[in-house]
Amino acid sequence: MAIDALRANKLRAMLTSLGVIIGSASIVLVVTVALTSRKFVISRIESVGSNLVWVELVQRPDKPQPLSYELTLEDMEAAKTIPNVIQVAGTREVSMAVIAAGAERPVELIGVTEGYQAIRRLLILRGRYFDAADMEMRSKVCLITTQLSDRIFGQDNPVGKPVRMGELTFTVIGVFRERVETFDLSDIHENSVIIPFTLMKYYTGLEVLRLLDVQAARAEDVPSVERQLGQLLRARHPAEAEYKVQTLTAILGIAREISLGLTIVLIVIAFIALVISGVGIMNIMLVTVTERTREIGIRKAIGAARREILYQFLIESFLISGGGAVIGILIGIAVPVAIQSFLPGNLRVPVSPLSVIIAFAVSCSTGLFFGYLPANQAASLQPVESLRYE
Numbered sequence: 001m002a003i004d005a006l007r008a009n010k011l012r013a014m015l016t017s018l019g020v021i022i023g024s025a026s027i028v029l030v031v032t033v034a035l036t037s038r039k040f041v042i043s044r045i046e047s048v049g050s051n052l053v054w055v056e057l058v059q060r061p062d063k064p065q066p067l068s069y070e071l072t073l074e075d076m077e078a079a080k081t082i083p084n085v086i087q088v089a090g091t092r093e094v095s096m097a098v099i100a101a102g103a104e105r106p107v108e109l110i111g112v113t114e115g116y117q118a119i120r121r122l123l124i125l126r127g128r129y130f131d132a133a134d135m136e137m138r139s140k141v142c143l144i145t146t147q148l149s150d151r152i153f154g155q156d157n158p159v160g161k162p163v164r165m166g167e168l169t170f171t172v173i174g175v176f177r178e179r180v181e182t183f184d185l186s187d188i189h190e191n192s193v194i195i196p197f198t199l200m201k202y203y204t205g206l207e208v209l210r211l212l213d214v215q216a217a218r219a220e221d222v223p224s225v226e227r228q229l230g231q232l233l234r235a236r237h238p239a240e241a242e243y244k245v246q247t248l249t250a251i252l253g254i255a256r257e258i259s260l261g262l263t264i265v266l267i268v269i270a271f272i273a274l275v276i277s278g279v280g281i282m283n284i285m286l287v288t289v290t291e292r293t294r295e296i297g298i299r300k301a302i303g304a305a306r307r308e309i310l311y312q313f314l315i316e317s318f319l320i321s322g323g324g325a326v327i328g329i330l331i332g333i334a335v336p337v338a339i340q341s342f343l344p345g346n347l348r349v350p351v352s353p354l355s356v357i358i359a360f361a362v363s364c365s366t367g368l369f370f371g372y373l374p375a376n377q378a379a380s381l382q383p384v385e386s387l388r389y390e
Contacts, residue, residue, distance in 0.1 A: 001312055003319065009288075013320055016284045019277020020324030020366065021331070024359040026270035028332025031355035034266065036336075038259035039350070051216040052119065053226050055233065058242040069241040070208035075233060076113065079214050082228045084221035089115035090209035091187055092200055096165040098152065098193075105151065107165060107191045111200025119215045120178075120188075127159040127174030130196055134173075138198045142170040147190040149175045163193075168203070170195065187211055222247050274362060277324070278370035281317055285374035289313065296378055297386025306379045313375035314368060321367020325360045332359065 057069055076090045093110045116122075117129050125146060134141055142163065149158050149172075158172045170193075178188050201207045216225040230245045237243075289296070296309060333356070336349040 012284060016281055017277075017320045017324030017327070019273060019280050020321045020363050021328040023270055023274035023277050023366075024325040024328030024363045025332040025335075026273055026328075027267065027359040027362065028329055028351065028355050029335060030263065030266040030270055031352050031358075032332070032336050032349060034259060034263035035352055036349050037262075038256065039348075041255045041259065051219055051222055053214045053216060053222060053229055053245065053247050055212045055214075055229060055243050055245045056210060058244050066238070067208070068238055071212050071233075071243075072209065073113070073207050075236060076209065076212055078232055078236065079212065079229060082214070082225055082232065084217045085214055085225055086217045087115045087118050087215040089113050089119050089213045090197065091116065091211045091213070092197065092204075092206075092209050093187070094200070094204065096168075096193075098148075098163060098165045105191065107148065107193050108189055109165060109200070110187065110192055110194045111197040112194050113197040116194075116213070119213050122176045122188075123179055125175045125177060126157065127172070129174060129176075135196045135198055138196060138202050140168070140170050140199065141173045142193050142195045143174040143176050144172055144193050145188070145190060146175055146177050148193065165193065271362070274366045278321075278366040281320055281367055282370040282373055284320075285313060285317055285371050286377070288316070289374050289378040292378075293381060293386050296381050297383050300381070300383040301387060309381075310375050310379035313378050314371055317367040317371020317375065318364060321371075322360075322364045325363030328363070329356055329359050332356075 055071070057065065057071060059065065071090070073090065076088050079085060079088045090113045091110055093108050096107050096109050097104045098107045099105075112130075114130075114132075114135055122129075124143075126149075127143070129143065130139075130141070133139070144152070144158065144163070152158065152163060153161065158175060161172050162169050163172055164170075176194075214225060214229055216222045226245050226247055230243065233241075233243050299309065333351050336351055340349055
């Protein structure tokens, strides 16, 4: 009888369930977007190195820093003895200039030690990375960024060609870029040129490091490595030296918190949409009870129990909300599937089964909750008064 009643008013039933459709689709889409964005942000941060710990000397512009404060290759070797450390590397940069398109452009010459490629996971687009012979023989070779390659060589292949920076001439052996865009927040910039650290040491006469990178075996080992690295440097240098030890763990935590906060806010908005649809269901069901008052009186007069009247109208509310929930969930699943082909190949849009269950359960509960008042009102009508209703 509940189904027949809804069939008699198909348009009204569909319009009533529209709010539920929107609300349930919103829950599925909100959770899907939140999961996708969280996965995307965290994967990009982890691509830089979620297990990475780096340290640098805190510079004091007001007073000169003694050479004994500086990070050295011996510090780098000592860092290898820290438990759960699988890779270490050091860098030092010098500002220079290169002639490109008839104009002088500033570049950052970065000397890197062995292990830098393994830690930073740079993508070599052309040519190759430094080998052991380059490091040992202080070869005058370099790798340049894709942006710098375009500015200096245009569309030509730069591998094997000389490039002059200041008084130095290097042979380009490779073109690289960062695995993910760090927007100049790392030591790699658009105008970066990397060379063997042994070559940097030979030209500058100094073997100090500006940055010391340490990679932990697992993300769980990062806090321990961070603490032990700070203790190691304090033990090896004067007590007045101050070092800044940093990790990406805090950034990952902030990313997760932001993602969780956005998810909660968007789910609350979806719940508000469901509450509004629930009010609409209650309103329509109250109208339905008023329209069918005489029918309710006839059913009660021939023996229908209060419980049966209550169940009939509750079932109608459930069918409106449940049917709307199913349609909304199908829309919520169809949208991510449809846009998947337009997204980058490495980005997947996961549809959470839990969000589907929650959307259905909350939508149906909304229909039952807001449908109870009209159903109870219908079940409480007196037969004689109902029969006299016109």
